[in-house]
Amino acid sequence: DAGVIQSPRHEVTEMGQEVTLRCKPISGHNSLFWYRQTMMRGLELLIYFNNNVPIDDSGMPEDRFSAKMPNASFSTLKIQPSEPRDSAVYFCASSSRHEQYFGPGTRLTVT
Amino acid sequence: AQSVTQLDSQVPVFEEAPVELRCNYSSSVSVYLFWYVQYPNQGLQLLLKYLSGSTLVKGINGFEAEFNKSQTSFHLRKPSVHISDTAEYFCAVSDLGGGGNKLTFGTGTQLKVEL
Numbered sequence: 301d302a303g304v305i306q307s308p309r310h311e312v313t314e315m316g317q318e319v320t321l322r323c324k325p326i327s328g329h330n331s332l333f334w335y336r337q338t339m340m341r342g343l344e345l346l347i348y349f350n351n352n353v354p355i356d357d358s359g360m361p362e363d364r365f366s367a368k369m370p371n372a373s374f375s376t377l378k379i380q381p382s383e384p385r386d387s388a389v390y391f392c393a394s395s396s397r398h399e400q401y402f403g404p405g406t407r408l409t410v411t
Numbered sequence: 412a413q414s415v416t417q418l419d420s421q422v423p424v425f426e427e428a429p430v431e432l433r434c435n436y437s438s439s440v441s442v443y444l445f446w447y448v449q450y451p452n453q454g455l456q457l458l459l460k461y462l463s464g465s466t467l468v469k470g471i472n473g474f475e476a477e478f479n480k481s482q483t484s485f486h487l488r489k490p491s492v493h494i495s496d497t498a499e500y501f502c503a504v505s506d507l508g509g510g511g512n513k514l515t516f517g518t519g520t521q522l523k524v525e526l
């Protein structure tokens with residue numbers, strides 16, 4: 301199994317631009333999670349889906365952030381417009397039962 | 412609501428010495444418990460998990476953890492560490508009655524193994 305796949309691995313963009321992060325979960329997993337990790341705030345859960353349906357988006361910081369899961373094998377996290385304080389590593393994780401399996405992350409830098 | 416406390420933000424230790432990373436949790440219901448490891452510039456990797464049964468669980472890379480319900484703890488141990496164990500370690504909890512497979516993570520413990 302290829303594990304959780306995230307793209308791009310690195311993204312550098314200018315303030316005000318739209319950023320789209322992509323995630324392909326492990327086949328057969330029915331839960332998908334988006335996290336953000338920074339030195340200041342640690343690991344934060346942004347949103348999670350069960351069976352492609354958003355269950356809890358209380359961690360999404362602002363309306364500038366949105367996430368979709370159009371099918372069981374694909375999810376996106378979009379930031380529009382991006383700001384320097386959005387700079388972080390964004391992780392996607394998937395799960396079928398109890399434990400979560402993490403992707404390698406996308407390192408986002410907003411200048 | 413549940414929470415996880417990792418009491419030590421950093422733990423320095425010499426190579427081949429034993430180490431214990433502490434984790435305490437708070438929950439009003441029965442829980443599942445996990446330890447994850449994060450190497451630099453990588454995602455989190457599952458080290459071990461406690462779901463039920465024996466309170467002593469063994470994981471990858473020689474790590475083990477013991478679930479203590481009365482102390483609400485799930486401390487991680489390794490009898491002899493290696494330089495390659497230098498990483499950040501996260502304790503996490505999931506309650507049995509929660510929706511989906513949501514995990515609550517601790518703030519992490521940075522393990523630094525020195526020669």
